[in-house]
Amino acid sequence: MSWLDSTVHRALVEAVLVGALGGVVGVFVVARRLPFFTMALTHATFPGIVIAALLGVNLYLGGGLFGLLVVAAVLAFGRGRGQDFSTATGIALSGGFALGVVLVSAQDGFTKDLAAYTVGDVLAVGTGDLVATAAVAVGVLLLLALVGKELLLAAFDPVGAAALGLPTVLLDFALLAVVEVTVVATVPALGTILAVALIVGPAATARLLTDRLAPLFPIAAAIGVGCALAGVWVSTRWNVATGASIALFVGLVFGAVFLGTAVRGRVRRAVARRVAVRA
C-alpha cells in the first residue's frame, strides 16, 4: 500500500507535473503565437492515440506521430496561394479530429471514450501514466536547460537568432516537438480542448505580471501547479469534471490578473496626469 494507490493522490501528482510542464512550455507557446497551433496539435493527436490503442502500440508514439503529420500538413497547406497558416491549422484540426471520431465510432464504446478524450479524465490516471508524464517533464526540463537560451532567442527574436548563426529550423522543430510532447502528456488529464488552457493560461498571466524574461518561467509554473491542484480539489469535493475545473481556475486567475493590471494601469495614468498638470 503506497500513497500512490489513492486515485486522488495520483491525480494530485499528475496535476503538479502537468501544471509545471504546461506553465513552462507555455511561455514559448505564447511568445511564438502558437496557441491555435497547439489547439490543432491537441485535436490531431487524437486519431494517433486511437490508432495506437487499436494496434496496441504505445500511445505517446501514436499521438506523437500524428502530431508530426499535423505539423507537416499545416506547413504544406499553408503555403499554397490564397492559403494562410490559420486556415491550414483549422483544416488540420478538424480533419484530424474527425478522423479520430470516425475511428472511435467504428468501434463500440463510442460515447464514453470520445467524451473522455475531449474533456479529459485526471482521475483515471494510473501509476504508469504518472511515470510517463514525469519522464516527459524531466526530458523537457533537460532540453530547456541545454538549449533554453537559444530557444528563447529564437522565440523572441527570430531574425536576430538567424543573424547570430543559430540553426533556426532545428530550433523551431525542437520547440514544436516540445509542445507536441507536452500536449500528449496533458491531453489525457485535461482533454483536447482544455489542455490548451493549462499550456496558454499560466504563461499569458505571467506575461501580464512581469516584463522580464527570467521570472516568466517560475511564475507560469507556479500558476499552473496552483490551478491544477485547486481544480483537482474542487472536482473531488463537489463532483465536477476535473479538467474543466482546472481550466476554470486558470481562466479566473487570468481574468483577475487582467483586471487588476488594467486597474493599476488606469490609476498610474491618472496619477501621472495629475503630476504633469502640476509641473
Add this chain to the structure above:
Amino acid sequence: MMFFEPFQLPFMARALVELVLLGALAGTVGVLVLLRRLAFVSDTLTHTVFPGVVIGHLMAGDGGIFWGALAAGVVTAVLLTLLTHRRRVSEDAALAMLLTTLFAVGVVVVSRQTGFTSDLTAFLFGRVLTVTETQLAQTAVVTVVVVALLAVLRRPLLLRAFDPEGARAAGVRVGLLDLVLNVAVALVVVAAVKAVGTILVIALLVVPAAAARGLSDRLVVIVPLACLVGASAGWLGLVVSYEASVGYGVRLASGATVVLVLVAMYGLAHVAGFVRRKVGLSRARSAIVESAA
C-alpha cells in the same frame, strides 16, 4: 442507386436537407472567415457558444439552445474586443483563454447533470440523423437571414476585408462590421450544433471556402463554389456513412464522415489548383517562346 436510395428514408432526407442548407450557410460565411483570416476567432466562437447551448438546453429544452447560443456568441464578441483593446494580451492568447474558460463552464454545467456523457457527446458531435422538421425550419431561417445580411453588406465587407485603413477613411464603421461577422459565425454555430456539433462546425466554416479558393481567384466564383462544396460533402458524407452502416455493418459517425469528405475535397481542390497553375504557367511560357521566335 446508392447515391439516392438512402434518402427515401425520411430521417435521411431531413439530414440531407439540413446538411445542404448548412453547406450553403457555412460556405458563404466561411469565405469571409477565410478572407479575414479569422479561423482561430471562429474556432473560439464555436467553443464559447457551447456553454450557451448547454445552459439554454437546461433552462428551456431543445428550444432554448438557439437563444443560449446567441447570447453566448454576443458575450464572446464583446469580451474579445475588451481583452484585445489595449494590446496587453496578444490576440492568440486572449482567444485561447476565452475559448477554454467558457468551454470549461459548459463542461462543468453538463457534468453536474446525469446522463453527462451522452449529452456531452450530442452537443459536441451532433446527431444529424435525429434532426426534426422544426430544426430544419430554424436552419432555413438562419440561412436566409445571414446570407441576405451578408449580401446587403457585401460592399463594405469587401472593402473592410481588403483595406481596413481605406475602409475607415471612407467612413465604414469597422467595429460594427466586425461584430456583425462574429454574430454571423455564432449563428452558423447555432444552426450547425444539432447536425455536426460544436467541435466539427469549424470544418464547415473553414474547409469549403479554402477548397473554393484553391480553385479560383474570383470572388464571384469562390462563394457559390464554397456553398457547392459544403453541400455536396454533406450529401456524400451521408451516403458513405449509410453505406458503411447498412452495407458493411460499420458504424461511422455521420458528422465526422462529412468532415472527412470535406477534407478530401479540399485535398483534391488543392491538387487541381496546383495543376491548373502549372498548366497556366507552361502555356504562358510557350506563348512567350512562340512570340519571341
Add this chain to the structure above:
Amino acid sequence: MSERAPTLVLDRASVAYGDIPVLEELDGVVHEGEAVALIGPNGAGKSTFIKALLGLVPVVRGRIEVLGGPPAQARRDVAYVPQADTLDPDFPVSVEQVVMMGRYRRIGWLRRASAGDRAEVADALERVGLAGRARDRFGTLSGGQRQRVLLARAIAAKPRMLLLDEPFNGVDAVSQHALLEAIGSLKEQGASVVVSTHDLAIAHLACDEVCLLNHHQFGFGPTGDVLTPERLRATYGGHALELRGDRVIVTQT
C-alpha cells in the same frame, strides 16, 4: 492664388490620442489646385496628420477645417490613398474591382454599378497608365503598379481633396512618373493634394507648399521658402546633412 478657395485650414491645431498629444501647433492653409508635402522623420506624426484630416483623430485645441467644415463631414469629398504594401497580395480581387471600391460611396450598398461608374473606373485606370491590366488580379501587379491602382481608386471617387500616405516609398521610376502625372492632372482640375513623403526632390517637383513635421510644426509655406537646410535640420533633430549648398540630403529618417 488668393482667388482660389481654401480647402484646408489649420488654425493652431493640436491633435491627440486620448490624453497624449501627438501633433501640436499646426498652422497653415491649402487652396484648391495646390499640393502640400508632409515632410518629417518616421514617427513624426505624418500618418496621424492625415488621419486627423479624415476626422479619425480628435482635435483637442485650435481648429482644423476641411472643405469648409469639420473633417468628419468632409469625408464624402476626400479620398485616401494608403500604402500599397499594407494590402494582402493574395486577395481574390481584380484591379478593376479595387478601383470600383472608390465608387462605393456614390453607388451605395445595394444598387448595381452603372455604365457611368464603369466608365469612371476605366478613365481612372487610364489616368494612371494601367488600362490594360483591369482584369488582372490585384496581387499580380508590381508594388509600384499597385500603388497606382490605389491612386486610381481615389481618382474614381472624384474627390476635392486627396490624401496620400507615403505613396512613393520603394516605387519604381515608371510608376513614380505615372503617379506624379496623375497628381498633376488632379491639381489642374482643382483638387488639393496632401502627400507625405521622404523624398525632398518630389516635394520640389510636385508640391507648391511644404509642411515640416516632427510632432511640432517646423514650417508651413511655399516649398522654396520652407525647405531650407536650417529648418530641415531642426525638423530632423540635427540629422540632416548639407550637400552642395542649398540642396540637402537627409541621413536619418
